[in-house]
Amino acid sequence: MSEDRTGTARVLLYSDDRTVREQVRLALGERLAADLPPLEFVEVATQPLVLRALDAGGFDLIILDGETVPSGGIGLSHQLKNELLDCPPILLLVARVADAWLATWAEADAIASYPIDPLRLPVAAAGLLRSRVAEQAQA
Secondary structure, three states: OOOOOOOOEEEEEEOOOHHHHHHHHHHHOOOOOOOOOOEEEEEEOOHHHHHHHHHHOOOOEEEEEOOOOOOOHHHHHHHHHHHOOOOOOEEEEEOOHHHHHHHHHOOOOEEEEOOOOOOHHHHHHHHHHHHHHHHHHHO
């Protein structure tokens, strides 16, 4: 999956709230599905660390917390989609389902709303990872 070929799906998880990061990790678990590799999380709490991690490369999925301050995941998603040539799929966490229009502007590939749903979040993440696998197989 990832560029380093470790046999894992590398997930960049961005939130300034460690409890949100923990809830996401617990909801996703170590493996999303039998047809997908185990997950390896890289957690970051600031926008500069997101950019630094993505510069290093090797990510298969990005999960951004839209409620992070001062640099929220919505604006960051828009930035990444417009600046990265091969941007991994982005799953955006939003406070309200009504924020879906913002996620569209941000070019997020999928959204999940708070509170973290341990049933819906893994389904959304697995769908994005499957798309990434298919995309990489065609390359």
